[in-house]
Amino acid sequence: MNGHDQMRQAFQSQYADRYRTPEPLVAIRLSLLNRLHRYQSALERHILAYMSIYQVQRLSDRARTRIEKGLQEEHRLEDAYYWEALRDLLQDAQRTIPYPCPDEPAESRVTWALDALMESQQKAVSAANDALTNPDGIEPGSTLRAVKWAVDEMLVHAEAALRESRKGAEEALAGIKACSERILERVEDQSRIPRRNVSEVTAPTGMRFKGAEVLLENRTDRNSASIVPEDPSRRRSNAFGVFRTS
Numbered sequence: 001m002n003g004h005d006q007m008r009q010a011f012q013s014q015y016a017d018r019y020r021t022p023e024p025l026v027a028i029r030l031s032l033l034n035r036l037h038r039y040q041s042a043l044e045r046h047i048l049a050y051m052s053i054y055q056v057q058r059l060s061d062r063a064r065t066r067i068e069k070g071l072q073e074e075h076r077l078e079d080a081y082y083w084e085a086l087r088d089l090l091q092d093a094q095r096t097i098p099y100p101c102p103d104e105p106a107e108s109r110v111t112w113a114l115d116a117l118m119e120s121q122q123k124a125v126s127a128a129n130d131a132l133t134n135p136d137g138i139e140p141g142s143t144l145r146a147v148k149w150a151v152d153e154m155l156v157h158a159e160a161a162l163r164e165s166r167k168g169a170e171e172a173l174a175g176i177k178a179c180s181e182r183i184l185e186r187v188e189d190q191s192r193i194p195r196r197n198v199s200e201v202t203a204p205t206g207m208r209f210k211g212a213e214v215l216l217e218n219r220t221d222r223n224s225a226s227i228v229p230e231d232p233s234r235r236r237s238n239a240f241g242v243f244r245t246s
Contacts, residue, residue: 032183039175045103046169049110050162052098056117057158059093060151063124067148077140080132086147087128093154094121110168113161120157124150 066086069076076082099114127147130138 043172117157120153
C-alpha cells in the first residue's frame, strides 16, 4: 500500500461520518417546529386565561349572592361595611381578569369577551363607590339594583369568555396533534432514505478524494518531492543570533 492509499483511508475514516446524510430530526423543516411551538404557546395562554376567568366567575357569584341578601334585607344597605365588602369582591374580580390577555390578538373572540367583562366590572365598582362616597345623595335600593345589573352582565360575559378560551385551547390542542403527526411522518419518511455513500469527501487540508482517486491541490507528492533549499534572504540576524522571518 503506497502513501496515497494510506492517506486516503486515514481521511475517510476520520471524516466519513461527518459528511453523511443528516439524522431524521435535523432534516425536519424548521417551519414545522416553529408551528408546533406556536400551538403550544397558544394552548398554555388559553388554559391560563380559562383558569383566571373561572375565578372571576366565582367572585361574581359571591357578589350577586351578597346583593340578593341586601335586596331582601334592606337595612343592610345603611351599613358602610356592606358596601365595602361588596366593592372588595368586585375589585378582587377586576384584579383576576386576565386583561389584556398576553399575546392574544386584539380581534380575537376571547379579547372581545374580556373587553365586555371589564366594562361591566367597572360599572359595578363605580356604582358601589357611589354608595360609599355619597350615601346621602343616592337611593340605596336603586344603587344596589344598578350594581346587580352590572354583575349579571359580568356573569354573562365571563361565561362567554370561558367558552371562547376553552374553544381556543381545543383548537390549539388539535393543532399540536396535527403538527406532531406531520413531524413524525417526516421522521419516518426520512429514516427510509438510505445513507449516502462517501463518494467525495473534502478534507480541511484542501485534499479532495473522489472514489479511489486522490487529487492533490497545489501540493507535491510527499514520496517523490525533493528538498527545496532554504532561501537565505528569509534569514536575518540580530544581536542575539539568527532567526527566521515569516
